[in-house]
Amino acid sequence: MKKYQYLFIGIFFTGILFSACNKIKESINVKIGVNYETSMNFDIPDGSRNMFFSNSKEIDPFSSSTYKKYEDKIRKIEIVSLSAEITSISKEIDIVSGTVSVFNDNRTTQWTLKNVPLAVGNTIELNNDDGQWNTISDMLSDKKIFTEKVEGESSEGGVTFTLKVKMKTKITVEPL
DSSP states (O other): HHHHHHHHHHHHHHHHHHHHHHHHHHHHHEEEEEEEEEEEEEEEEESSEEEEEEEEEEEEEGGGGGHHGGGGGGEEEEEEEEEEEEEEESOOOOEEEEEEEESSSSSSEEEEEEEEEEEETTTEEEEOOTTTHHHHHHHHHHHOOEEEEEEEEESSEEEEEEEEEEEEEEEEEOOO
């Protein structure tokens, strides 16, 4: 009977030891900010009302030296914020309707834009209402190039503008 008692005590302490080791390992994980920015230029020619515009940019996760450095040690990727800012515009207009899409070969997500005023400094917050950030985190975890695409119709033609998409992420890496 005493042999079983020692066996159970040994199993109990082994479980505690492994649990403690995992907690220590998790506590030394490091969180690092990795940001991606892309600028897209749009030229909507003079013409009839509600002119169409479209542009896209590819994002390579490895364009960040931090992402590249810790590629094999990344444990988690979180999107902290995602927005699109008007950095220049020839005259103020509105986006009557449009979409911002992010996609790769396996995944896609998007936001719908309706009656959005465009002026220098205006920022369009691309929220996580439908789990879009989770999809983008998965795209970053895929370690493949993905595409950001902005398209829609404007209230007027004869305008050029630049839109900067800013994505702030936090990667959790295991340094050991």
